[in-house]
Amino acid sequence: MRYNGFTYFIGEGFRNIFKNTKSTVISVITMICTMFLFGIFFAIGVNINSVLEQVQMKQGMEVFIYDETTDEQKEEFENEIKALDGVNTVVYKNKQQALDSMKERMNNKPELLEGYEGENNIFPASFIVTLTNLERSKTIEEDILRIGAKIATTGRSEEVDLEIEESTDHDNLVKNIQSSNETITTLITIVKGVRITIGVIFIILLIISITIISNTIKLTVHARRKEISIMKYVGATNGFIRWPFLVEGIIIGIIAAIITLVIVGLLYDFVIQNIESSTVLQQMGITLLTFIELAKPIAIVYAVLGIGVGIIGSSMSMKKYLEV
Numbered sequence: 001m002r003y004n005g006f007t008y009f010i011g012e013g014f015r016n017i018f019k020n021t022k023s024t025v026i027s028v029i030t031m032i033c034t035m036f037l038f039g040i041f042f043a044i045g046v047n048i049n050s051v052l053e054q055v056q057m058k059q060g061m062e063v064f065i066y067d068e069t070t071d072e073q074k075e076e077f078e079n080e081i082k083a084l085d086g087v088n089t090v091v092y093k094n095k096q097q098a099l100d101s102m103k104e105r106m107n108n109k110p111e112l113l114e115g116y117e118g119e120n121n122i123f124p125a126s127f128i129v130t131l132t133n134l135e136r137s138k139t140i141e142e143d144i145l146r147i148g149a150k151i152a153t154t155g156r157s158e159e160v161d162l163e164i165e166e167s168t169d170h171d172n173l174v175k176n177i178q179s180s181n182e183t184i185t186t187l188i189t190i191v192k193g194v195r196i197t198i199g200v201i202f203i204i205l206l207i208i209s210i211t212i213i214s215n216t217i218k219l220t221v222h223a224r225r226k227e228i229s230i231m232k233y234v235g236a237t238n239g240f241i242r243w244p245f246l247v248e249g250i251i252i253g254i255i256a257a258i259i260t261l262v263i264v265g266l267l268y269d270f271v272i273q274n275i276e277s278s279t280v281l282q283q284m285g286i287t288l289l290t291f292i293e294l295a296k297p298i299a300i301v302y303a304v305l306g307i308g309v310g311i312i313g314s315s316m317s318m319k320k321y322l323e324v
Contacts, residue, residue: 013247024252031256031309035302038205039264042298045198047288052191054286060130061179063144067124069173073151077173080147081129086136091128098123124175134188141177148174246311253306261302265291
């Protein structure tokens with residue numbers, strides 16, 4: 001009996017679609033338009049988050065250390081920085097690498113750095129620290145200073161203490177920390193702003209989608225109001241009357257989701273190929289997500305959106321005609 005009822009609802013749902021072709025086409029087109037906008041903003045939002053995360057991973061600080069710092073101190077210092085929460089990578093840059101970096105910046109005037117090789121190298125060694133969480137930038141900077149002071153004053157053992165006393169009189173291994181605090185603050189603000197904006201847009205589009213689909217399906221229900229009235233007169237329950245319309249809404253939502261997914265996929269691949277050819281992104285070392293990476297989450301969003309909006313739209317449309 002349950003099986004017969006189920007097949008009846010499915011069959012009636014499909015019959016309703018083909019019986020009211022005009023309304024079905026209007027509903028599908030309406031859902032495709034709204035879901036297409038969803039897909040565009042979803043793709044933009046996910047890519048913006050991905051780009052910001054990539055930029056974020058490259059932002060951080062350069063921790064300069066004193067020349068007298070021993071290899072043991074450097075090793076301990078590096079290990080303790082790596083253990084900090086929010087640190088992504090720690091890369092050591094020796095004095096020669098620091099000099100080479102300066103030469104690259106001043107490639108038009110190499111004569112300015114003549115005489116700074118070997119023992120005359122005045123550029124300090126440093127650790128390049130990148131972060132996974134920019135909001136912890138200030139805290140990590142304070143932790144690095146604390147670690148530098150601890151190692152400079154106590155070391156790992158008495159043996160290291162003797163090396164420190166012989167090598168340096170400084171109270172901290174850290175000579176200076178150079179960070180992009182203004183850039184980091186700006187990035188944090190952008191990330192929060194983008195997420196809030198996309199969230200608001202999603203909510204607005206969801207409300208618009210439900211309203212439009214509800215009104216579209218309402219036209220179909222209104223055209224069949226006599227049929228609904230007759231079913232109620234012969235004793236059909238509200239659930240029995242409602243289910244074929246819910247199935248109709250679900251089918252329309254699934255059809256619209258599949259069509260929109262194909263359209264968005266083709267358009268996305270075309271746009272991404274043109275954007276990724278830009279030398280700007282290549283120079284920044286930033287990559288955009290492929291549609292294959294987006295396909296699963298966007299398919300889930302479309303499935304939930306299509307089925308959910310179809311059910312809600314049908315339910316709202318049926319309410320008036322099912323009231324006793």
